[in-house]
Amino acid sequence: xxxxxxxxxxxxxxxxxxxxxxxTVGITDYAQxxxxxxxxxDMPEVGDEVTAGEEFGAVESVKAASDLYxxxxxxxxxINEALEDEPGLINQDAFANWIMKVKVSDPSExxxxxxxxxxxxxxxx
Amino acid sequence: xxxxxxxxxxLSRPGRVGYELPKNDFATEGEKEIPSDLLRKSPLxxxxxxxxxxxxxxxxxxxxxxxxxxxxxxxxxxTMKYNPKINEEVAAMPQFAxxxxxxxxxxxxxxxxxxxxxxxxxANLAGFEEFTLNPYAGxxxxxxxxxxxxxxxxxxxxxxxxxxxxxxSAHGTNPASAMVAGLEVVEVxxxxxxxxDIEDLxxxxxxxxxxxxxxxxxxxxxxxxxxxxxxxLVHDAGGLLYYDGANFNPLLGKVRPGDMGFxxxxxxxxxxxxxxxxxxxxxxxxxxxAKHLVKFLPNPHVKKxxxxxxxxxxxxxxxxxxxxxxxxxxxxxxxxxxxxxLGKEGIKEVxxxxxLNANYIKxxxxxxxxxxxxxxxxxxxxxxxxxxxSTGVTTLNVAKRLLxxxxxxxxxxxxxxxxxxxxxxxxxxESLETLDEFIDVMHKVAKEARETPDEVKNAPLTTxxxxxxxxxxxxxxxxxxxxxxxx
Numbered sequence: 084x085x086x087x088x089x090x091x092x093x094x095x096x097x098x099x100x101x102x103x104x105x106x107t108v109g110i111t112d113y114a115q116x117x118x119x120x121x122x123x124x125d126m127p128e129v130g131d132e133v134t135a136g137e138e139f140g141a142v143e144s145v146k147a148a149s150d151l152y153x154x155x156x157x158x159x160x161x162i163n164e165a166l167e168d169e170p171g172l173i174n175q176d177a178f179a180n181w182i183m184k185v186k187v188s189d190p191s192e193x194x195x196x197x198x199x200x201x202x203x204x205x206x207x208x
Numbered sequence: 209x210x211x212x213x214x215x216x217x218x219l220s221r222p223g224r225v226g227y228e229l230p231k232n233d234f235a236t237e238g239e240k241e242i243p244s245d246l247l248r249k250s251p252l253x254x255x256x257x258x259x260x261x262x263x264x265x266x267x268x269x270x271x272x273x274x275x276x277x278x279x280x281x282x283x284x285x286x287t288m289k290y291n292p293k294i295n296e297e298v299a300a301m302p303q304f305a306x307x308x309x310x311x312x313x314x315x316x317x318x319x320x321x322x323x324x325x326x327x328x329x330x331a332n333l334a335g336f337e338e339f340t341l342n343p344y345a346g347x348x349x350x351x352x353x354x355x356x357x358x359x360x361x362x363x364x365x366x367x368x369x370x371x372x373x374x375x376x377s378a379h380g381t382n383p384a385s386a387m388v389a390g391l392e393v394v395e396v397x398x399x400x401x402x403x404x405d406i407e408d409l410x411x412x413x414x415x416x417x418x419x420x421x422x423x424x425x426x427x428x429x430x431x432x433x434x435x436x437x438x439x440x441l442v443h444d445a446g447g448l449l450y451y452d453g454a455n456f457n458p459l460l461g462k463v464r465p466g467d468m469g470f471x472x473x474x475x476x477x478x479x480x481x482x483x484x485x486x487x488x489x490x491x492x493x494x495x496x497x498a499k500h501l502v503k504f505l506p507n508p509h510v511k512k513x514x515x516x517x518x519x520x521x522x523x524x525x526x527x528x529x530x531x532x533x534x535x536x537x538x539x540x541x542x543x544x545x546x547x548x549x550l551g552k553e554g555i556k557e558v559x560x561x562x563x564l565n566a567n568y569i570k571x572x573x574x575x576x577x578x579x580x581x582x583x584x585x586x587x588x589x590x591x592x593x594x595x596x597x598s599t600g601v602t603t604l605n606v607a608k609r610l611l612x613x614x615x616x617x618x619x620x621x622x623x624x625x626x627x628x629x630x631x632x633x634x635x636x637x638e639s640l641e642t643l644d645e646f647i648d649v650m651h652k653v654a655k656e657a658r659e660t661p662d663e664v665k666n667a668p669l670t671t672x673x674x675x676x677x678x679x680x681x682x683x684x685x686x687x688x689x690x691x692x693x694x695x
Contacts, residue, residue, distance in 0.1 A: 117627050119604065122682040145604060145678050146621035171679055 084206070085112045087178055091193050092202035093154040098178065101193045106155045109181040110142065113206045115173050118144035124166045124173070125151075126182060131159045133185060135192050140182065142173070154196055157187040210672055212268040215689060216255045219265060226259040272672065274616055280642050282569075284588045284619035284631025285379065285427070287457050287479035294549060295482060295542035304541060309533040313520050320518035323510045323534060326544045327494070330475060333555070334456070335466025336496035339475075340505040342535040346454060349474025349493025350385035350421075352506060352530050356472055356497060357419050357448050358389060359504040359527060369418040369447070373409070377402050377427040377623050379454055391418060401581045402428030402625065404438060413445035423452040424468065425459075427623045429566065429585035429633075439469025448472060448501075456480045457635070458563050458587035461556035471498045481543035492539040506530045561636035562587040565643060569634055572647045576654035580626055587635070593628025594657055601657035601664050603628040608675060609656070609667035613649045 090098045096114035100107045115121065123143040133139045133153040140151040161184040166172060172180040187193070197205070239247065257265075275281070281288040299305065307316055327339040343349040354372070361369045372391040374382045375398050383393045394417070397408045403426055420442050424432040432438070442449055451465040451473035457480045459465070465473050477492040478485045485491070497505060506527035508520050534540075547555065563586050570579065570589045577591040593603045607617035607630070619631035634643060656664050666675060686692050 119602065119621070120678060122679045143682065147624065168683075169679075 084116060085178070086199050086203050086206070088199045090178070091154070091196035091198065093152060093196055094205060095152040095154075097152060097154050099154045099193055099196060101187070101190060104187055104190060105160065106157070106185045106187045106193065107181045108154060108183050108185060110151065110173065110177055111202070112177045114149075115177040118142060118146060118149065120145045121170045121173050124170045124182060126162045126166065127159045129159055129162060133157060133159060133183075142170075151182070153185070155185055155187045155192050156189060157185040160184050160186050209264075209268045209271065212272070214265070216257065216262070216265050219257050219261050220255040222256060224256045224258055224261075226257065226262065279614055279616065280634075280638060280646055281616040282618050282632045282634050282646065283616060284590070284633040285454055285622070286485065286619065287454075287476070287587070287633060287635055288485065288616075289457075289479075289482055289635040290637040291482050291484050291542075292546065292549065295545045298545040299538045299541040301541075305538070313518065317518055319537065320510050320520070322541065322544055323537075324512055324518060326540050326547070327510070329544070329547050330494055331496055333461065333464065334453075334473060334475065334496050335464030335468075336473065337499040338502045338505060339494045339496040340509070341492065341494045341540050342506055342508075342529070342531045343474065343493040343495055344531055344535055345478070345489075345491030346452075346474060346476045346493045347381040347385055348530065349476075349495045350381055350450075350452065351388055352493075352527070353450055353472040353474055353495045353497075354385055354389035354391060354421075355506075355527055355530075356495070356501055356504045357450065358391070359525075360448065360501055361418055363504070363525065366446070368416050371417050373412055373417060373420040373442075373447075375404055375422065375426070377625055378421060379423070379427065379452060382421045382452060386421065396420075398426070398625070401430050401583075402426045402623070403430060403432050403434070406434060406437060406441070409438065409441065413441060413447065415446060417442075417445060417447045419448035419450055419471075421450045421452060422470075423455045424465070425455050425586035425588075427455075428581055428590050428625070429455075429588040430581065430583065431586060435468045443469070454479065455587065458559040460558045461552075462559050466496070466498065471501060472496070477539055477543040482546040483539045483542040490536050490539060492536045492543070508534065510534070558636050559587070562634070565634040565636060565638060566632070568643055569632055569647060573650050576651055577630070578628075588631060588633035590623065590626065591628075591630040591632070592626040593630060594654055596654075596658060599657045599661045601661050603630045605664045605667060606630065606650075606653055606657070609653045609664050610649065611668040612670045613652075615646060615649060 090100050092098050096111045098109050098111050121142055121144045125141040127133060127139050135153055135156045137153060138150045139153040142149055142151060163181055276288050276290055304319055307319055313320060323341060327341055330339045331337060343352045370392055371394050372386045373394050373396050374386060376395050377398045386393050394412055396412055397405055399405050424435055426432055439449055448471040449469055451470040453473050453475040456475060460480060474493045474495045477483045478489050503523055503525045504527060507522040507529055510518060511521045512518050566585055566587050566589055570585060576595055578593055578595045580592045594601055603620050607620045610617050621629055622631060623629055668674060
């Protein structure tokens with residue numbers, strides 16, 4: 084299982100990378116591993132408002148369907164359309180295959196998220 | 209004929225018939241009475257086939273099925289026990305099967321008596337005052353039971369109780385039924401062994417809680433030993449206890465949910481009482497309640513007067529009908545036949561045998577499969593996948609490989625407490641030879657996972673349909689014949 088050093092994490096197993104005011108959001112390698120073969124990603128639409136801690140979509144795997152929780156608040160500016168045809172890309176590389184990009188309303192929200200070390204602890208539990 | 213996949217319409221040839229009807233002397237009869245726009249203009253589109261065509265067609269289709277009648281079906285939490293054929297014989301008796309639900313109760317005394325006797329038998333076995341047999345299945349029973357719970361609080365003028373506590377290990381139907389019943393679900397954490405953590409429960413109890421939904425033995429097959437204390441805490445807080453009867457099988461004739469302090473429960477006749485499941489069912493989900501809740505059970509009720517005569521009653525405080533008439537009556541006949549076939553003594557053997565079988569498999573396989581919770585289980589238990597995780601062979605792969613060996617897969621990836629859950633429930637109706645065969649195959653698959661992991665990952669290898677592309681199946685499902693032919 085991989086955890087990337089330079090990212091921030093939510094307890095609900097999403098990762099965030101902030102570049103200026105654009106946050107890229109995906110699910111972690113731990114999450115994809117726990118879910119197993121992902122068969123569908125229910126993504127928001129560009130222009131949707133997302134709120135930190137609230138649901139923005141869902142992933143369906145051969146095991147279960149799980150809600151996705153946004154780690155940041157703001158407006159969705161891009162979604163990863165490649166996942167529509169190939170949701171399994173997340174299983175191949177969960178960090179390369181992001182789910183949405185959000186123009187954040189409050190960049191400081193990201194600082195409140197877990198760093199790699201704290202997230203690794205949660206995964207061990 | 210393993211790959212037989214025709215529709216009966218593909219066999220149709222113009223003019224081919226199974227038998228000939230005499231010439232119709234009344235073909236134009238009634239034509240004047242029926243408005244012309246309601247008269248059929250083209251012949252009815254029916255398959256034209258011989259009797260042999262029909263027999264082969266359905267026999268070949270039935271051979272594609274896997275069921276309890278074909279092989280071992282250790283699907284955890286489903287209690288896939290044998291469905292005795294005498295049940296079917298009884299349910300088909302024309303004296304019952306040909307009754308009309310609207311006929312005068314005076315002329316249907318036998319059917320009402322059966323309903324009365326079955327509800328009493330269930331009440332005795334489960335420790336409740338009265339049962340309604342009307343709900344159609346387990347989740348329907350849950351909904352009915354929760355509606356009774358709501359009615360109880362409402363009748364006391366207590367409108368604040370809108371929350372229901374459900375353990376995180378519960379069957380998915382519990383929170384779903386609670387939502388449909390208009391209750392807000394509050395999750396209580398379970399300990400590593402699946403039992404409720406009393407210290408986590410205490411702070412959740414207040415005057416907004418309508419009740420708690422539980423099953424005992426819990427989802428991991430372990431008996432909740434602190435149930436009496438939990439019942440006291442919930443009752444002291446003004447709530448009621450709901451028992452999900454999905455796991456009633458190991459307790460049958462031995463322990464009664466009513467005696468544990470539960471107020472409401474449903475029973476799945478298609479699990480514990482040997483009637484067929486799902487599409488082959490239908491199901492039936494009787495709901496039993498303690499004395500103070502009887503008046504809320506849904507209409508109609510079957511009652512007996514002092515002369516021993518049965519009649520139908522609709523109570524004023526009762527819930528309205530939850531089903532047409534009395535629910536799935538044929539299923540009740542099968543369950544009643546089962547209870548009478550076993551008798552009072554025989555029924556006490558069910559739980560211990562189901563428990564023995566489950567523990568035998570568990571202990572025989574724990575060298576190869578990861579057993580997260582040690583100890584004596586009840587009717588079922590959960591492995592967390594293969595013990596050796598280095599092979600990359602998952603629970604899904606093992607499940608598919610079992611199909612190659614002629615066994616139905618266990619329940620997989622439930623409960624969600626473990627990543628590689630594999631839930632096994634053999635039931636009491638399997639012989640030692642069948643259990644040993646299953647254990648041998650499970651060991652064999654574990655060995656294959658170590659020696660030829662790629663083969664296991666590509667399983668099933670010998671079934672009619674090989675490993676499915678689940679992404680395509682989810683994204684572009686082929687749902688009818690035309691779509692298949694247009695591929």
